[in-house]
Amino acid sequence: MEQVVVVGAGLAGLRACEGLRARGYVGAITLLGEEEHAPYDRPPLSKQFLAGTLGADRLSLRRDEQLAALDLDLRLGSSSRATSLDAAGRRVELASGEWLAFDGLVVATGSRARVLPGLEALPTVHVLRTLDDSVALRTGLGPGRRLLVVGGGFVGMEVAATARGLGAEVTVVEPLETPLERVLGRLAGGACARLHAEHGVRLETGTTIEEAVAEPDGSTTAVLGRGEAVSADVVLVAVGAAPNVSWLEGSGLEVGPSGVACDARLQVAPGIVAAGDVARFPFGPAGSPARIEHRTNAAEQGDHAAGTLLGGTEPFAPVPYVWSDQYDVKIQLLGLPEPDDVCEVVDGSLRDGRFVAAYGRDGRLTAAVAFEMPRSLMRLRSMLATPTPYEEARRAFA
Ligand SMILES: Cc1cc2nc3c(=O)[nH]c(=O)nc-3n(C[C@H](O)[C@H](O)[C@H](O)COP(=O)(O)OP(=O)(O)OC[C@H]3O[C@@H](n4cnc5c(N)ncnc54)[C@H](O)[C@@H]3O)c2cc1C
Missing domain, CATH: 3.50.50.60 (FAD/NAD(P)-binding domain)
Known part of the structure; x- marks a missing residue:
């Protein structure tokens, strides 16, 4: 070659x-x-x-x-x-x-970044994929500015947290019942929802934007599925x-x-x-x-x-890993959970907002998520590298 x-x-x-x-x-x-x-x-x-x-x-x-x-x-x-x-x-x-x-x-x-038809034409709409996107979004954020985040995935929730740190008022609209539900499921998604509620984010879950109108003052009014209106100076579309x-x-x-x-x-x-x-x-x-x-x-x-x-024959067999920083909480996920996997807390507690939860399917461990418990999570890494019974992950913390 x-x-x-x-x-x-x-x-x-x-x-x-x-x-x-x-x-x-x-x-x-x-x-x-x-x-x-x-x-x-x-x-x-x-x-x-x-x-x-x-x-x-x-x-x-x-x-x-x-x-x-x-x-x-x-x-x-x-x-x-x-x-x-x-x-x-x-x-x-x-x-x-x-x-x-x-x-x-x-x-x-x-x-x-995916865009949403119907919102593209608004003057204040951003997506976030590139350095230039981030620079453009940053100019619209600051104390008292109203940010509407469309989509409660990792990028949307991270921007919500950062914008709160910059003093902005933040509303997140997410069609599923909790943020991060698609990637983490409802249990960890619920923990994420509580974290943001504690920091003053208005979460509108289980609903979508029916209509968005550009106002003469440059702001946007979005009408949600349940009829509520949200006014925003800046809109971030974060739908994957x-x-x-x-x-x-x-x-x-x-x-x-x-x-x-x-x-x-x-x-x-x-x-x-x-x-x-x-x-x-x-x-x-x-x-x-x-x-x-x-x-x-x-x-x-x-x-x-x-x-x-160059001629290598090894299969790519990873233990997938992703992290997300929101406020002072590090969320880490090992593995790829499916939406219908079982999911239980195996260490820490949801109430304290510090926990590890294990996911399983057909009696096998598929993934694990941690909120602010990195060392505890890593105890499950080797179990995720090979097929491991779900019960074994639970026993590791008994
Ligand atoms: C805002 C944001 C926050 C993130 N946070 C996290 C995180 O906390 N943790 C985590 O694990 N992951 C995170 N990610 C995801 C992570 O950044 C991506 O998985 C990673 O960047 C993927 O790398 P890549 O090289 O495959 O693609 P990219 O980073 O998208 O790079 C591909 C490059 O190819 C260029 N390109 C595209 N088409 C062409 C073409 N036809 N010709 C020439 N060039 C082309 C693009 O312009 C781009 O520069 C985040 C992503 C974003 C956008």
Whole structure:
């Protein structure tokens, strides 16, 4: 292999470049990123960077000299956006019109924030995916400003917490019964709801926005399903992210709204691998298709995909991990729970807001979540790496 093209200059793409070099690959690597910025970290965009406690210079994933040591042809900006893939001809087309030939390709284009039809046209509506999005959102927040967050997932709830810290009045609208319900289920979602209520967030759950109107003073009035009105100076739509696969349409690869399909080694087709938010791979004992949108996954998959491209045969078999910082509480999740998994507190207590809860399905441990109990949670990590009876997780804390 002599010419690798990595499409997507985020964490997964960067880790793929590093993984290639670490394994002794000395050929050319072109890293393409459509944003102007060199690879940077997204988690602080809803937390410390949005709060103003971490500067843009601290978001870079690597220092200039570290990037230079990788000897990359790093191409950034809109003209470096990949627009199509000729898989049979082994070449990628760029927005500039140039075609880049490859003998190895890493698909690491991540995902983009979903928008909600009907809200897009409002003057005060934001999404949050990029550094530029975070800068734009930050200008609208401050003491007394009214923020409406549409969607109670991780990004929405983190922004709600940060905005409260900046003195804003915050309302969150979420169609399910609790925030974070889709990812953590109702028990932990309820704990998140209590945490935000204690900090003065108005939570409107089990309802949606029926109508949103731009007022002459620049604010927005949203009418909820139950008829209540919410006035806001700033609206954040945080309803999840969609994988960036449009450039792969017509390539013959298996792509769709749930990402680009790869095998257990993260191979999409011979000489083509995928990593990070964009990759859909067989996960767990049942090999169920999964697309994991967490930072640790992007790092681990980027490295693993590099190994596969160089002939590695190991399957990617992670214990998925995600964390979220809200106020002074660290929420951590190991594994991938399903909405109908059983879920019980095994350590700490819901009342204190410090607990570990274990998830199970068919008598097997599937995941565990902690609120402010990191050490206790990590006791379950090794149990999640291999099939473990649910009872064993409960006994570990008896
Ligand atoms: C606000 C926010 C907070 C988060 N907080 C956490 C957290 O607390 N914990 C956690 O575990 N995870 C968190 N995440 C998720 C985590 O950041 C992502 O899982 C991770 O960034 C995924 O990395 P990636 O490299 O796969 O994709 P990305 O980071 O999306 O990078 C992909 C890059 O590819 C570029 N690109 C896309 N299409 C093209 C194209 N056609 N040509 C060239 N370039 C292209 C994109 O512009 C982007 O720069 C957060 C995400 C956000 C947005």
